Amino acid sequence: MKNSWIFGLLWLTQILSAQKTMQGQVIDYDTTIPIAFAMVSYQNQTVYTNWEGRFSLVIDEETKPIQVSYKGYHDKNHYLSVGAPFILIKMVSDQSQKSAEIYTDNETNAILKKVIENRAKNQPEKVLQTYEYKNYETLLVTANPDSISTKIDTIYKPRWFGKPKMVLDSSNYKFKKLVEKQHLYQTEKVNLIQFNNYGTKETVLASRMAGFKKPLYEYLGLNLISYSLYDRYLDILEVTVQNPISSYGRKMFVFKMVDTLTIQGRTVYRIYFQPKKLNSNKLRGLLYIDAENFAIAKAFFRVYGMVNINATYTFNWLPKHNIWFPEKRKLLVVKGDNSEDLKLFGGTIMFNSSIEGLEQNASDRMYLKLESKPFDVKINQNVVTRQPAIRIDVPESSMSKPDGYWRIMQRDTLDRRKMPTYINIDSLATAEKIEHKIFLGRKIFNGYLPLGKFDLDLRSILKYNNYEGFRLGFGGTTNTRFSEKYKIGAYVAYGLKDDAFKYHIAPSLLLDAETNSWASLSYTDDVAEIGQIQFATESRRFRIYDPRPINISTFYNHKTASAYWESKYIPKTDLYAGISRSxxxxxxEYQYQQGDRLLGEYTLTTLQMAVQWNPFSSYMQTSTGRLEINKRYPKFTLQLTQAFDQLLGADFQFSKIDFRINHEIKYLSGQETGFIIQSGLVFGEAPLTHLYSIAPNNLNRDALLKRITIAGKNSFETMFFNEFFSSRYISFQARHTFNKVKIAYRIKPEISVVTRMAFGTMENKERHLGFTYKTLEEGYFESGVEVNQLFKGFGITFFTRYGPYGLAKFEDNLSLKVSYNLDLGF
Incomplete structure (x- = not known):
């Protein structure tokens, strides 16, 4: 009997050792995106993957295959690898089912319809009269030390002579030791969120950023994930995506009921959603829907691609108000399927490539984590906000809170790496003068180099065009070190070819720092391109060169005295008003016939008003003025110009209206689509110098190779200089930019497809004498491809013109140019 017990125990041990529970995941072969709720069968077991594509199976015979099936993919038989600790199954999409779609079942569809119909009853901004809460937010760039190997690798470096040199690579070891002591980067802020009849307002109460005495305003304005889940669009990593619980979202996504469960005593449906195109890297997630009022009680969002993004929203049930109110937001960003250096927010945060230096074990373990938690919530109490149209207010006092303040706010006392991060990165920032580099970078981005109390204008130093030849100059403006109340801008230049000096001076007085309001006087003696389209509110950006004027030879000299006012007094607008005499x-060779007079020289007195309106952008109010922090589109520009006859000796009277719409669409995949609609109208008599040539950029030469020059950004590359002029016109441009294409190591061009068109007319054409040109009544069309940043910022562009103004000789319709884009890393 005793021996039988021993025999039975041995037999049971053998059976248990033959059985083992293994974890696995099912992913798409091409995109590595997990496949949710795929059916996994093994022997007599059938399980389904969760929303992360993961599953668990009891394996008792390793020679038997695991079978996986999912609509849109080929069925897969997967055999276990000997000794494999984890099962990874890659499924190949079925091309024959590419047009097939997975539809939402009727029951789940009915629930989603009620969620959308009840948004106005569940969104706090729609239900509550007012609310107010403080919010503690922390952002970390860090890594888990336990996930990093301490192995020191042996690598071989080639030498010119002799055998390769063997060296030890301790990058992973050093990286692990660093993140055991501190985070790689961190910031914190406390803000006050207020809502009333005027909308939502954020006031920064405290902020600090490792390495900086004062936090960067750009960071304080980052909106990495949306506050509300009920708006039509969501913000994830500063990219706008379609909300799945919107009317259009129901058409883009497919929804699947997973189960029902209980949260805070209330029954909720757990519903999974994914794009109808299965291998798309668009949004996926889980929604927890209250079964009674169809509100969102919890949500998970995930995006797979160059970065893997995980966003979590939790809500708190408030019985008194019958509403789910935000409790916590969390964002996690890790490096995805990408072997290149990855920069986020213009290089503020960067994930190194696993090809260089750290190899995969270290750099790919880095992640960005943002946590945001409300506290001191007050509902339906009196809430008064200052300047509600300005979304974020940053008082100077918020940037210098003592350490004691932060110790109260830091509720996570288990994180011992926070304080060493501030100490070590502050010393690193001091040693490397990071703040000074950012200050310098901002100046250069706007075209200036700070030299004490004076900012040198980098664009004034050297220029070239066919009329002036090489133009040598010196200019700039005084800065706040000189005075915070007034500034003086000036330049002087000399053209080697036209042998003439040009100069400009403009003193300005600050009227109001809060609204960036300035009053200025100026006098200019210089030359300008004829038919140029300029908006007074257009922001200045640095270029090493301005490519178009290089080949222009038709200029006019103007001596202009003007007085003007610039301001951001009205929220979300840039305003300009000025009067000038030129x-x-x-x-x-040009004359204008005005009755019996032929005017070869003339005088203009004009009043000009312009407004740049960015209704969808968000603005921040700081002690130094207003900043556009979230640039949203479309943007609108309107400019009105009135010329007065006989006033101050003027020779012309006309009215001029210029209008432009800019629109950009950014995608989570990294691609981008842009549109520009621009129009100009002149009423009355106006000289050719002040009409429209619509930015041509092509030399009138016979051979294609002789026309190779530098491409512009939004110019018509196949239109010859001085070929067309209009007194009224409308133009349209569309550009789509794809992700960078890796051709070779460090050769990753950015490819864009572009199309442009323009229509125009010319009134009083017979009065413009001595100058030959055509008009655009039938429409001008061109399309092409830009391969930018092919090598060291240089690229090539190829365009062709077609339509009514296509030329008889095929080669004359083509344009081949060199492009250059300077990446300053901002």
């Missing part, structure tokens, strides 16, 4: 001398 004495014009065309530097080409």
């Amino acid at each position: 004495a014009i001398v065309p530097r080409f």
Whole structure:
């Protein structure tokens, strides 16, 4: 009997050792995106993957296959690898089912319809009269030390002579030791969120950023994930995506009922959603829907691609108000299927490539984590906000809170790496002068180099065009070290070819720092391109060169005295108003016939008003003025110009209206689509110098190779200089930019497809004498491809013109140019 017990125990041990529970995951072969709720069968077991594509199976015979099936993919038989600790099954999409779609079942569809119909009853901004809460937010760039190997690798470096040199690579070891002591980067802020009849307002109460005495305003304005889940669009990593619980979202996503469960005593449906195109890297997630009022009680969002993004929302049930109110937001960003250096927010946060230096074990373990938690919530109490149209207010006092303040706010006392991070990165920032580099970078980005109390204008140093030849100059403006109340801008230049000096001076007085309001006087004696389209509110950006004027030879001299006012007084707008008198001398063969007079030289007195309106952008109010922090589109620009006859000796009277719409669409995949609609109208008599040439950029030469020059950004590359002029026109441009294409190591061009068109007319054409040109009544069309940043910022562009103004000789319709894009890392 005793021996039988021993025999039975041995037999049971053998059976148990033959059985083992193994974890696995099912992913798409091409994109590595997990496949949720796929059916996994093994022997007599059938399980389904969860929303992360993971599953668990009891394996008792390793020679038997695991069978996986999912609509849109080929069925897969997967055999276990000997000794494999984890099962990874890659499924190949079925091309024959590419047009097939997975539809939402009727029951789940009915629930989603009620969620959308009841948004106004569940969104706090729609239900509550007012609310107010403080919010503690922390952002970390860090890594888990336990996930990093301490192995020191042996690598071989080639030498010119002799055998390769063997060296030890301790990058992973050093990286692990670093993240055991501190985070790689961190920031914290406390803000006050207020809502009333005027909308939602954020006031920063405290902020600090490792390495900086004062936090960067750009960071304080980052909106990495949306506060509300009920708006039509969601913000994830500063990219706008379609909300799945919107009317259009129901058409883009397929929804699957997973189960029902209980949260805070209330029954909720757990519903999974994914794009109808299965291998898309669009949004996926889980929604927890209250079964009674169809509100969101919890949500998980995930995006797979160059970065893997995980966003979590939790809500707290408030019985008194019958609403789920935000409790916590969490964002986790890790490096995805990408072997390149990855920069987020213009290089503020960067994930190194696993090809260089750290190899995969270290750099790919880095992640960004943001946590945001409300406290001191007050509902339906009196809430008063200052300047509600300004979304974020940053008082100067918020940037200098003592350490004691932060110790109260830091409820996570288990994180011992926080304080060493501030100490070590502060010393690193001091040693490397990071703040000074960012200050310098901001200046250069706007075209200036700070030299004490004076900012040198980098664009004034050297220029070239066919009229002036090489233009040498010196200019700039005083900065706040000189005075915070006034500034003086000036330049002087000399053209080697036209042998003439040009100069400009403009003193300005600060009227109001909060609204960036300035009053200025100026006097200019210089030359300008004819037919140029300029908006007074257009922001200045640095370019090493301005490519178009290089090949222009038709300029006019103007001596202009003006007085003007600039301001951001009205929220979300840039305002300009000015009056000027100009004495014009065309530097080409031209006369205007005005009755019995032929005007070869003339005077203009004009009043100009302009407004740049960015209704969808968000603005921040700081002690130094207003900043556009979240640039949203479309943007609108309107400019009105009125010329007065006989006023101050003026020769012309006309009205001019210029209008432009800019629109950009950014995608989570990294691609981007842009549109520009622009129009100009002149009423009355106006000289050719102040009409429209619509930015041509092509030399009138016979051979294609002789026309190779530098491409512009939004110019018509196949239109010859001075070929077309209009007194009224409308133009349209569309551009789609794809992700960078890796051709070779460090050769990753950015490819864009572009199309442009323009229509125009010319009134009083017979009055413009001595100058030959055509008009655009039938429409001008061109399309092409830009391969930018092919090598060291240089690229190539290829365009062709077609339509009514296509030329008889095929080669004359083509344009081949060199492009250059300077990446300053901002």
